[in-house]
Amino acid sequence: MxxxxxxxxxxxxxxxxxxxxxxxxxxxxxxxxxLNIHLLYCKACRKYSSKNNRLSKLISNSEVHTMDPGTKKALQQRVQEKLAEKD
Known part of the structure; x- marks a missing residue:
């Protein structure tokens, strides 16, 4: 077939x-x-879908704060300087 x-x-x-x-x-x-037809008969994929949805909600509701670009650049420069000292 x-x-x-x-x-x-x-x-x-x-x-x-x-x-x-x-x-x-x-x-x-x-x-x-x-997808919905598959989820009717597949327990493993229902579980995957459920976890995927939960993860998406957690991420969208999170309050993630990142480093500002100036601080990041200064930190990168300090790391490079420390690495150069070891050579």
Missing amino acids: SEQKNNIIVKCGEANHFCDKNQYREASLWEKVK
């Missing part, structure tokens, strides 16, 4: 790819349909 490109039954790897795309709102309607 030859596989069709638009086969509605997908393997776990492809379903996980669709899940990742869906997380970033890049999945097409057809990919979402295939």
